[in-house]
Amino acid sequence: MRLVAYLLPRIAAALITLFGVSLLVFLSLRLLPGGYADILLGPFVTPEARAIIAQRYGLDQPLVVQYMRWAGAMLSGDFGVSMVTQRPVIAEFLRRAPVTLQLALIALGVALAAGYPLGVLSGVRAGAQRKKRDFGRLVGAMGASVPDFVLGSVLIFVFSVWSLWFRVGGYVPFTADPVGNIRSMMLPGLTLSVFGVALILRTTRDAVLRVMTEPHITAAVARGASPGTIIRRHILRNAAIPVVTVTATYFGFLLGGAVIVEVLFSIPGVGLYIFNGLLNRDYAIVQAGVLLAAVVFITINMLADILYALIDPRVGAVR
């Protein structure tokens, strides 16, 4: 019951947020100069042709009507049709979701596998050695500072000049060719993970530092427990909470579609779909994409909140 009381206002807030997002994306798309008629017909667009295309896709209706139609259709599960292909955009999102999910999982996996241990190590050592030779901090600072398109470009340079097993572009579905899939997905996955490594490393390091100032660590040290035991028993568990939150946020961000990395490596995921939809002024794609990304983001954050409340009962009580 407490969980319900905890959740209800959050769900209400989430719905308001989604409404705001939908309105924002809808309106900003209509404000964009140029439309699908321009893209389709190029220079040959005439006012008559523009009118016909607008009518074909219901774009001649007042904005309120267009929005209501879209929102109404969406509530019944109809996310609209792409103007380019005439196909339902939801089918295309479902086809691409596994691609983006795979990228996100690779990035998250690498980020956790590298960031968490390094963070713990760095935090413990920082306490012990007063920040001297703090390798973790250096990695953290570097990882958070190299933008994905810089790293991606450099990787493309290295791997397209020398044939080094990994591929630049050339995505194939895992089901069709598992090895080819891994070869083409690792570079974009690694590119995406670097920020995550830094993020998780820094968060873990801070959390460890914070935990280590708490009295029960002092008590344990006083009891003469070995450093290994202290780290395992006391630090790791208590430091996990902020890491969970940050991991969730990062994952939500990744699932929203890593636009630049997908564009750079020609990975046909959700991000590339939205990006091309925007260039083509294919409204339904961008609208659905932004809304779905917001839903995923909000849901994952809410799950993290719940997890947070379960791990640390104080949180529920405070609010």
Added chain:
Amino acid sequence: MTARLLKTRRLDGLSLFGLITLGILLFLGIFGPLLPLGDPTRIAAGPRLDAPSPHFPFGTDELGRDFLPRVVQGIRATFLLSAIAVAITAVIGTLLGLMAGYLGRTTDQAIARGADILFAFPALVAGLLVAAVIGPGQVSAITVISIATLPLFIRVVRSVTLGVAGRGFVTAAEVAGASALRVMLVHLLPNVMGAVMVQLTYALSIGMIIESALSFLGLGVQPPDASLGSLLRQGSGYLTIAPWMVLSAGVVLSLAIMSVNLVGDAVRDALEPLKGRPLT
């Protein structure tokens, strides 16, 4: 703040490295146009795609422009646009955060929901949309950075304000008949400044990433002017035969963001120290 930073004497090697790098980059950014480096937009200053040499230390680009002054111009644009955007955002975000935290109720709800909406909107798509609506250029870069970093300020300032608003001196001021505006600006503002300072450096590094990402996608500064992102876009078309473009712009951009991050860390450590302790 600098005095306080130095007084803590906790400036380790990494922070010092960040501070020095930032100093050099800021110097180049501010005084770049005055330095005798050559004209960053002069086409055919040398051969096309010429590798780095004593005459062109960073090589030349595909139109025969000297790449070194272009990078310096890029530093200026990237820093300047992000700094302007973050300064504007900090003011707006702080005010909104104060209002949300102090006035509470409906105001708080409205501002918090607004921040949520901005937060839930995929950042880069939002950036692309805004840049396309306003039209590529400096104004849109500043707007996009502001929109992306606004929720950061609102959230932090709001939570600090919530913690301070119930304290005695605030109540005392209220009893003495101070207006809400006065309470916020005179009594609460000094208390949130520390948190704002910490956010400022993070927002600056986020702003630099966003500006360069937009320019990389062709929606940032207009040619022939350069930002570090537009130089990367320019160079990415010639990676295999002229890697010096992507490498020089990429390294400088990464260093710039890193120096801001490191200085930000130092500021935060000075303001909210997290003391470690030995385990033995």
Added chain:
Amino acid sequence: MPRLSRPSLSALALMAGMGLALPAAADSVITWGKPAEITGFDVHVAGTVASWEMYQMVYETLLTTDDDLALQPGLAVAWEEESPTRFVFTLREGAAFSNGRPVSAEDVIGSLERIRNPEIASYWAHQLGEIVTMEVLEDGRLAVELARPHASFLPALAHITAAIIPVEEYHTGDFDPASQLMGSGPFMVAAHDQDERWTLVRNPHYGIDSLPRADRIDVQIIPDESARMAALRDGRIDFTTFENPDAPQMLGSTASIAYAPIQTTNYYRFDVNALSEASPFHDIRVRQAMNLALDRDAINMLVFNGTSAPDFPVPAAFGNDACRDLDTYALPRAERLDRARALLAEAGQPNPQVELMASSANEVLVRIAQVTQQSLAEAGFDVQIAAVPTAEYLQRVFTDGDFDFSASWLAGYTDPGMVIQWWDPNFAIWNLAFQAEVPELSALLAELRGLPNSPERDAALIEACEMIDDGANLLALVSKVDYVVYRADQIEVTLAERTGSANIWQHIAEFAPAE
């Protein structure tokens, strides 16, 4: 919950892929690295090269062109000009759509009718001229009657937008041109994953012996140039195209990578806004000054590394010299600059501020703009560059006329008499928003429409060139070369020396894996 009314596309693709994979060992497969996804399915509507290139695999047109851009048979094996307004076509025996149904005269008539239907909004309608009647004759022949002579009628039929679609299936609803491709060309679509890949398989009913030579084309969409180069180097794709003239240098000296520049009648151009009073170019003297101050050689050397050449309103690829002796091209640059400055002074605008717009999606255009900015500055122009998203560029230039001048490129098509018609805005239509009508020029162009290739026409072309240059409203810059790059060790290709309608893959049926 979202409903999924049909199986997901990738499942279909997978099924198709497996169905094809079994006999794959014996199949001959070629792989095309395509730089961009199509922008729409409707062959009669989409006006982008990225779409045309895909349509050319699937659809046929009545006529095509040879290396000299002369008309040659397509779906029509013969055509007869019974009078300047009446044409009779004989269809190829054995031509059939990929569902097996033979192509009939009704399909041709229905397709042309569909193009002319204002509801369809095809930009090609006016290119065909005014068709009065179309009738089916015996022996797979049909006749088309025009209201008045229209020299570009036959060349217009050689453009992919005049493709013949299966009209019977279109009317019964079995074929939807807005979401499907189905034609009588060498290949048919077996699977399509948007932005990712197409699988094209041979049209079993193509009806020309032993063609196509390849059983299947795997198409990979790879927009990023570096990624496309990497794919070529790995041998993952067999053939592709680049717009960047430095591509061969970037690909390095690998023996297995062959490189073929294809001459086209296309050229890079500036559209200059003569109609908006808000633009300094409203004054013809400012336009003329700009045209004189342009440095086409610098564009060629700096943007194209000297691989292109200055081009003319009548494209150089036609081998016609009509515009070569104009002052714009013949005078030394210093003299042209002097004249440009004098014109600006006369116009009372010694330093006009103008904005040069280009689509940011095309880096080549942005480079042309930057070179132009510098060379125009020498005459006193203050040029600002606006590199904007494609959709915005298109709307502002071609609909709103809200710009000073813009960079783009122009399709020269297959006949000098056809391309020069662009200078009559009421005929061209697409440039109505910024092109000033010059009545004498329009009259001359109308006369040219009826003239066959002759010394008389050459004289008229020279006269037209002078008027065109004088108006400085739509400027030819440098030729646009398409660079086809392929793996000589993996594929045998047949390429045209010269193309006029962006149909560089017109001999795709003869492509095959190398032995």
